[in-house]
Amino acid sequence: MKKVLITGAAGFLGSHLCDRFIREGFCVIGMDNLITGDLKNIEHLFRLKEFEFYHHDVTKFVHVPGNLDYILHFASPASPIDYLKIPIKTLKVGALGTHNLLGLAKEKKSRILVASTSEVYGDPLVHPQNEDYYGNVSPVGPRGVYDEAKRFLEAITMAYHRSHGLETRIARIFNTYGPRMRLNDGRVVPAFIGQALRGENLTIFGDGLQTRSFCYVDDQVEGIYRLLMSDYVYPVNIGNPDEITIKEFAEEIIKLTDTEQKIIYKPLPKDDPLQRQPDITRAKEILGWEPKVSRKEGMKKTLEYFKSLSEEDLYKSAHKDFTSYL
Template sequence: MKRVLITGAAGFLGSHLCERFLKEGMYVIGMDNLITGDMRNIEHLMPDPNFEFNHHDVTKYVHVPGELDYIMHFASPASPIDYLKIPIQTLKVGAMGTHNLLGLARAKKSRFIIASTSEVYGDPLVHPQTEDYWGHVNPIGPRGCYDEAKRYQEAITMAYHRYHGLETRIVRIFNTYGPRMRLNDGRVLPAFMGQALRGEDITVFGDGSQTRSFCYVDDLVEGIYRLLMSDYSLPVNIGNPKEITIGQFAEEIIKLTGTDQKVVYKPLPQDDPKQRQPDISKAKEILGWEPKVSREEGLRITYDYFRSLPKERLYEESNHRGFEGFSANK
């Protein structure tokens, strides 16, 4: 039986990856320090004899007994509210955590994949974004703790690949959504849906003309799986290229939820990307991958999930909402 270590296992994306690799017949070791993860995301996996969970911070020494075929480093704060509240931890998991796990991968002779992000492109001057674009990033701005952590992750991963001959993969993830997102984590989709469910006005930062491209989580997980199993070591964009303005997206959410909230506009945060759209030509060519789930279908599934939550969960993370000015419509 193949064995895989997945860091950030109790997070939104990590929990879906754990499910997928269990379905692939692998033994899954989930690891998370729960600084932003939630055990409720993986509690349904705990009875599975092929799943184990380690409560551990990967910025500290990581030891996993036995063989490891794959290491998937998906531990990192991913929402603006989180990485602006805990910038040092964000930088440490990108730098020290990645270094520790690369060392583990070298010792175990594991194939290693990191979760990079479209944020490596910063506020892009090239549209859509291709993997050979180097980006337009402010390293000392409020978003630099996240953007530069991811850029460093890519650099050290490629260094281990070139110097040590380690099998490595780099996935650049664009806006992803689906069940198990935190309603109040500052990202645009759960923020809009949370506001609709609470009967609040929909908050758009800027004039609403900035764009995003939303990929449903099942499509993303499929792309990640194919990349891990491929023999391609350079970065690959995984995301949905269907672009929409934030203003249009707010209207879609209002229509979906059947609410009558108005849209209110607030100033755009510093360094907020004006455009975000992946060029997925490489994923199509190398992986035979492209998204299958339409935004209409994915939003309906996600809204049904949020609507099914206990009412108190609509408010439980409201202590973070003081950072909503930095939500950046991510």
Template sequence: MGKRILITGAAGFLGSHLCDRFVAEGYQVVGMDNLITGDLKNIEHLFPLKNFEFYNHDVSNYVHVAGKLDYILHFASPASPIDYLKIPIQTLKVGSLGTHNLLGLAKEKKARFMIASTSEVYGDPTVHPQPEEYWGNVNPVGPRSVYDEAKRFQEAITMAYHTFHGLETRIVRIFNTYGPRMRLNDGRVLPAFIGQALRGEDLTIFGDGSQTRAFCYVDDLVEGIYRLLMSDYAHPVNIGNPNEITMNDFAKEIIKLTGTSQKIVYHPLPQDDPKQRQPNITKARTLLGWEPKITRKVGLERTYDYFKKLSQSELNKLPREFESKTS
């Protein structure tokens, strides 16, 4: 039998793409998801394959997987503002109890363990772009803290298992990512903008539109994750696209992409919304030989093609407004 990997959050946006990658690499893939935000449609094409199996399970509870495991990727967590503000306790539990359970499993199986951390550990940054050495500017009791602090705890307990138990661990800090299989109604900026454009609605921006984000196409992100997992580096590594853009310019790109003529309308900025978000990817370039290859123009075209194929009923589920702290 070849290498065997457990991927939690397997039915989610990133998790499903990771399942595809490791199946294609010849791994025996065990997918796990409680489907609180995931969708089986993202992985149903894998069900007939002999090297893929799926378990509907909440990793916040005890996790048992029979047989050997060589790698564990913990990607189970609500990841959008709409989700983690709606289910804050579950978000905290999957980041704390879930991570603890899976670290214990990795220790038992002698498996290499990776957590999906996030650029949100930097909060509303006072350093720009954000290197891994920056400790962040995070409100620990604000509305977003259930996600931000869960991820910061994940990093802390993962490093503790590395230093105390000698567990092989990897920490990937993921910056804003987009592509096919993004959830329709999770409040992220890209599906919100495209949905508004396709429905002929004005595009909604929170704040004055000067805040920035940097968007990485999912295929590039998966490649970076794969390289980090196979590396020997245990400390956090930023994986994202450093090509920064303002929300105003991004909205204009979407209008041009969709060939529509909507206006841009403005609403107040949400609490603790980061004004700037751009990864410093020097470590990824140096340690992994990785940098994004897919331009935003090409990535947006691919993503738009995905959304254009949606049925009208699915299109109507696309969010009409979004929180601007998005992927």
């Protein structure tokens, strides 16, 4: 059986990737320091002989015994509340963590896919965003710790590819949603659903005319899997180009949850991007990939997951300081 290491395995996307590779017949090693991950996301895998879990921080030396065919580097805080609360750890996992895993891939002769983000584009001056756009990022702004960590991640990955012939892949991930998201992480989908289910007004930062494009997690995982198995080494946008304003999305959530909450407005945080829409031409042409799950279908599944949480979890996860939305 082929073996894959997935860092950030107890997180939202990482846990779904573990599921996918188990289904594909791989031995999966999940690695997470559990700063933002949750073992509940992968506890169903512990009974499987094909799954191992290492509680480890990838900013420290990473060792995995035996052969290793693939590495997927998904360890990183990925929400505004997280990376504004732990900015230095965010920078270190993008820099030191990526360096350690690239070194491991070189030692094991593994193919490595790193998780970049649409945030490398910053507050874009090009719309929609394609992979040739260099971005509009403030390195000293509050979001710079995440944006620049991911930009460095891309740069060092390409350096290892060019200098050492390492097999590398770079996924630029746009807004993704689905079951296992944390209600308290400040991202727009769990923020709105959590507020609606708790009977709170929905909070919009700015005028609500800023846009996002939401990709259901199953589609995202499929795109990542195809990219890993492809021969393409440059960044590829993986996201859903179905763009919507935050105000329209809030109205959709109110209708979906059959609640009567109002929308309230607060000032837009510094450097919050006003537009976010992927150009997925490259993914279509190279990977034969495009999203299949509509927002209506995906949001219904996501709502069912959040409704299944206990009342204690629902209120425990309430966070009144949603700093921004990805």
